[in-house]
Amino acid sequence: MHCFVLTYFLTFLIGLIRPTIIRRIIQIILLSVATLDFSINFYCLFHLKYFLDADLLQLILGTDINEAKEFASAMVPTWVILLLTILLLLLIGLGWLSCKHNMNLGKKASLVALALTTIAIAPHFHIKYLWKDGPIYRLSELLEYDMPNQLNAYYSHPNISFNNQQQDMPANVVLIIGESFARSHSSLYGYDKPTNPCLSELRDNSLLFAFDSINSPAPTTAESIQYMLSTYSHSDDNNTNKKWYEFVSIIEALQECGYGCSWFGNQARHSIKNGTARLYAEACNRPFFLQQEGSDSFNDRYDNVLIDSSFQYINQPDQKHSPRFIIYHMMGSHFDFKMRYPSEYNHFKEDDYASEPIEHRTILATYDNSILYNDYIVSQIMNLFHDKDAVVIYVPDHGQVMYRNQKRPDYYAHGFSRDSVSYALGVEIPFIIYASPVFQKQHPDLMSLINSRQEHPKTWNSDELPYLIMHIVGIKEINGKDVKDKSLLN
Ligand SMILES: [Zn+2]
Structure with missing residues (x-):
């Protein structure tokens, strides 16, 4: 109703424009933009189950022509093009x-219709998100869009000073970036279903530490x-141009310390959600994309591919890339949940x-199964480093709402920035x-910080993740800034 009324109103106003030629031009422009917007949204909603958003815009704008073609041929079935053509002809x-x-x-009938539609639209004027969510908001997102070609071009070679000797640096620093893991669905954090048996076992053996009161910097990938892997943080949002x-990325910082960086990514290289991840991956010395093409909806490899593909690399003595910073980017619990785990799970x-x-149960069951499989994969990656001097951090990019918003009780996907x-x-x-x-034996000071932080949680945002990693590596200051200040372990 909102859209109908808005459209009628706009059409009526445009109808008043003279001379005719200007009216015609405006009509053609508006109709073209509307057709494009409709086609994209129709496709997104039908195929990807959500409307055009900033992430999708990043895909469209962040690819070159060849990638766009590749994407189109993988994603847009012929029947969609046919249907849209038929609609246009109609x-x-x-x-x-x-x-x-x-x-x-006629003129009189038009005025009556206008009056009626004005009455219909009036009660809706105060609903803010109807306007915020509309085409004007989309356009502003489009204008704000900003993505470089590669990160290395912005390397600034920061000044880094260390606490002790550089020999104290852990030989293996591992970061596992998970996907869409809501804390409320983890049995490590009190969920009533046993979704984290493997990680719980590691915790019982005092090898794993789970920290409470931590939020991700944004609800989308x-x-x-962007925030998690660069020293850019929320406090910079309004304070800098x-x-x-x-900003210095954690990859650049560790490369400056002599770490060889590898990236094992199981999200599609050319995916909707993946523009930023790809930039960071390509800044690494050894990026491996295990899913090359298309969208994440079509990914057919479970996350065990991360273990199989990195096993040999981890167990190879590698003088050239030692010490090592290894990043895993998981598919985790990315929608569609039921596609994220093999049938045994x-x-x-x-x-x-x-x-x-009753209509929530399938989603809840498939989501928890994806968390259960994630539990197995994450624990297996950790076990790869059991006999090495290694610290492994697991953090998902964000959580999921999972029917907990009472204002929208049937919504389960990622959170929205505009709704607190x-x-x-x-x-x-x-x-x-x-x-x-080995790590616990060689770094007793860090271990006492980790133990005490687990017992006394502090509110922390993972946009400060680079500072935690730099703290662990033994960096004291970066460009004159104290690293410990922003670390989780401070
Ligand atoms: Zn995500």
């Missing part, structure tokens, strides 16, 4: 009919990864959610550190 036909038989309303990619069933509304309740639910994440037995 519209042209209707326009022609209305002209030929003079089906326009691309934005969150520098762009996020002009079909453990939770609809019946296990008897107290939940949904945002707060969408950024609640687990945060886990694994310390191998």
Whole structure:
């Protein structure tokens, strides 16, 4: 109704414009933009189950022509193009009919219709998000869009000073970036279903530490990864003219310390959500993309591919890339949940959610199964480093709302920046550190900090993740800034 009324109103106003030629030009421009907007949204909603958003814009704008073609051929089925063509022809036909038989309303009838629509639209004027969510908001997002070609071009070679000797640096620093893991669905954090048996076992053996009260910097992938991997943080949002990619990234900082950086990514290289991740990956000395093409919806490799592909690299003595900073980017619990785990992990069933509304049960069961499989994969990656001097950090890019927003009880996907309740639910994440037995022996000072932080949680945002990693590596100051100040372990 909102759209209809708005469209009618606009059409009426444009109808008043004289001379005719200017009116015609405005009509053609508006109709073209509207057709494009409709086609993209129709496709997104039908195929990807959500409307055009900033992430999708990043894909469209962040690719070159070849990638766009590749994407289009993988994603847009012929029947969608056919259907849109038929719709367009139908519209042209209707326009022609209305002209030929003079089906326009007369002046008086138009005024009556205008009055009626004004009455209909009036109660909606105060609803802010109807306007914020509309085409004007989209356009402003489009104008704000900003993505460099590569990060290395912005390397600034920061001044770094160390606490002790550089020999104390851990030989393996590992970062596992998870996907869409809501803290409320982790049994490590009190969820009533056993979704984290493997990680719990590691915790019981004093190898794993789970930290409470930690939020992700954003409820969506691309934005969150910008903050997590660069020293750019929320406090810089309004305080600087520098762009996020002009800040030192954790990859650059560790490369400056002599670390060889590798990236094992199981999200599609050319994916909607992945523009920023790809930039960071390509800044690494050895980037491996295990899913090359298309969208994440079509990814057919489970996350175990991360273990298989990195096993040999981890166990190879590698003088050239030592010490090592290894980043894993998981598919985790990316929607569509049921595509994220093999059939053996079909453990939770609809019946296990008897107290939940019937239409929520399949999603809850498949989500928890994806968390269960994630538990296995993350623990296996940690086990790869059991006999090495290694610290492994697991942090998802963001959480999921999972039906907890009472204003929108049927919504489960990622949080929205413009709705404070949904945002707060969408950024609640687990945060886990694994310390191998060798690491625990060689870095007792860090271990006492980790132990005490686990016992006394502090509110912390993972946009400060680079400072935690630099703290662990033994960096005292970067460009004159104290690293410990922003670290989780301070
Ligand atoms: Zn994500």
